[in-house]
Amino acid sequence: MNLHPAEILLAEDNDEDAELTLRALDKHKLANLVLRVSDGAAAMEYLFGDPETGGAQPAPRVILLDLKLPKVDGLEVLRRLKATESTRRVPVVVLTSSREDRDLTTAYSLGANSYIVKPVDFDSFVKVVEQLGSYWALLNERPG
Amino acid sequence: MAVEAPDFRALFEQAPALFLVLLPSPRFTIVGVSDEYLRATMTTRAIVGRDLFDVFPDNPDDPNADGERNLRASLDRVIRERKPDSMPTQKYDIRKPESEGGGFEERFWRPLNSPVLGARGEVAWIVHRVEDVTQVAKLEKQRVDMLEQIRRHAKELQEANARLEMRRHELEEANRDLDGFSYSVSHDLRAPLRAIGGFAKILVEDHAERLGEEGRRVTEVIRRNTERMGHLIDDLLAFSRLGRQPLQHSDVDMTSLARSVATELVDPERAIELRIGDLPRAWGDGNLLRQVWFNLISNAIKYTRPRERATIEIEGKMDHGASVYTVRDNGVGFDERYVDKLFGVFQRLHGASEFEGTGVGLALVQRIVRRHDGWVRAEGKVGEGATFTFALHGKEGA
Numbered sequence: 001m002n003l004h005p006a007e008i009l010l011a012e013d014n015d016e017d018a019e020l021t022l023r024a025l026d027k028h029k030l031a032n033l034v035l036r037v038s039d040g041a042a043a044m045e046y047l048f049g050d051p052e053t054g055g056a057q058p059a060p061r062v063i064l065l066d067l068k069l070p071k072v073d074g075l076e077v078l079r080r081l082k083a084t085e086s087t088r089r090v091p092v093v094v095l096t097s098s099r100e101d102r103d104l105t106t107a108y109s110l111g112a113n114s115y116i117v118k119p120v121d122f123d124s125f126v127k128v129v130e131q132l133g134s135y136w137a138l139l140n141e142r143p144g
Numbered sequence: 145m146a147v148e149a150p151d152f153r154a155l156f157e158q159a160p161a162l163f164l165v166l167l168p169s170p171r172f173t174i175v176g177v178s179d180e181y182l183r184a185t186m187t188t189r190a191i192v193g194r195d196l197f198d199v200f201p202d203n204p205d206d207p208n209a210d211g212e213r214n215l216r217a218s219l220d221r222v223i224r225e226r227k228p229d230s231m232p233t234q235k236y237d238i239r240k241p242e243s244e245g246g247g248f249e250e251r252f253w254r255p256l257n258s259p260v261l262g263a264r265g266e267v268a269w270i271v272h273r274v275e276d277v278t279q280v281a282k283l284e285k286q287r288v289d290m291l292e293q294i295r296r297h298a299k300e301l302q303e304a305n306a307r308l309e310m311r312r313h314e315l316e317e318a319n320r321d322l323d324g325f326s327y328s329v330s331h332d333l334r335a336p337l338r339a340i341g342g343f344a345k346i347l348v349e350d351h352a353e354r355l356g357e358e359g360r361r362v363t364e365v366i367r368r369n370t371e372r373m374g375h376l377i378d379d380l381l382a383f384s385r386l387g388r389q390p391l392q393h394s395d396v397d398m399t400s401l402a403r404s405v406a407t408e409l410v411d412p413e414r415a416i417e418l419r420i421g422d423l424p425r426a427w428g429d430g431n432l433l434r435q436v437w438f439n440l441i442s443n444a445i446k447y448t449r450p451r452e453r454a455t456i457e458i459e460g461k462m463d464h465g466a467s468v469y470t471v472r473d474n475g476v477g478f479d480e481r482y483v484d485k486l487f488g489v490f491q492r493l494h495g496a497s498e499f500e501g502t503g504v505g506l507a508l509v510q511r512i513v514r515r516h517d518g519w520v521r522a523e524g525k526v527g528e529g530a531t532f533t534f535a536l537h538g539k540e541g542a
Contacts, residue, residue, distance in 0.1 A: 016335075016343070017335070017338060017339070020342040020343075097334045097335065098330070102327065119341070119342045
């Protein structure tokens, strides 16, 4: 997989949800900081590389993680993220379909930093990222 | 000094015991009897000289009567073996005199038949002595019957319990299935809803010009309805979960609970007069009771919107151990003919264009109150407001 390093990693299997999220970020020129993967295995490969060929990418500044991912489950990705020294400090924002989502509790116990109820709109994104302290750094890094 | 010999006959007849003296022939003629025996058997000295079984036949109405047979056998044994023979407790009903109504009376005896030997060692007479154990036997029979009943009931109870336990397991499993089902259904329903709403928004944001005014209005309708459906899903999920959550009972301060909910809901822009009296405390689940207040008060606020000045009164009192609360408003009221529909899920008596809402609120209230073994009632008149009353049992009544 040949992916360029990204500031924001979006792991979302639903194409429409992904499109809406990217649109929300694009409004404020953050879309080109985003790399989207469609399943857990791709997320793992991007973050941790292939055990044989290596090739892990530098850790993103924030990860938007949908919990229901095919191949490797979102919670599994989260677990690995928080258990690995090089990635455990990366803020993980869980994307959920409702506040009452049961998996949210599990996600929090595994170390998730925050959550956004889908559809992701720019305001909620900003609010969350601000809380995580990464917003200004993110803005400053915007190309052009 | 010589002592005068007692009158043996008098001694015999007046002795404090029940006995008959019989001749050892197959007819067993009665030749002597004690007064006590006569009293106990409701007979007179006229029986002397008559045959035993003529005077004391078996009760013809008792198909199981075996008194005559058993007594004969015992008397025969005494003659044969020339030894006393005691019989186990024997049911031998006694004839009631005509003056007492006739028929037979149930009796139980413990007989002992004893030989009296003559000069040549032969059995000259047989003394038939009895104890009247009717009372004891009756009580014993009652005891045995009751024991049998208890045993039978215990068995039925055990079987009923086993069935209940099985039912409980089935219900638990069904609930778990339902939980999983409602959860995934709501989750799966939300995804396309997000897409519909989100993309309708894109239409309005990026293609406003091409849509024109009518196009924008139509798109807004689409978007608004996806929002409404989202609320429906939320409410339905909450309602369905409600039935299965275990209740956490505690002593609830209903006055502060109602006040706190009211403060949350009251719109400062409107002229709303909301009075909350001194409410009795409730024994129930605080979280769920909060939802009851939330739904009742928000309804009162909603349906008084057309009024220039909304008045909402909340009162409570204790009534025979139950705590009863009322929420009265001067809103648009409702037609009492349809009061039964008021509490149905998704049932509404007003159109969505008049008053927003999913129609789950009151169904939720009813469900919560019923889970507390209480009740809820509504009274209203079109144009004159509504009164909602709900009652909860006290701690002891629960």
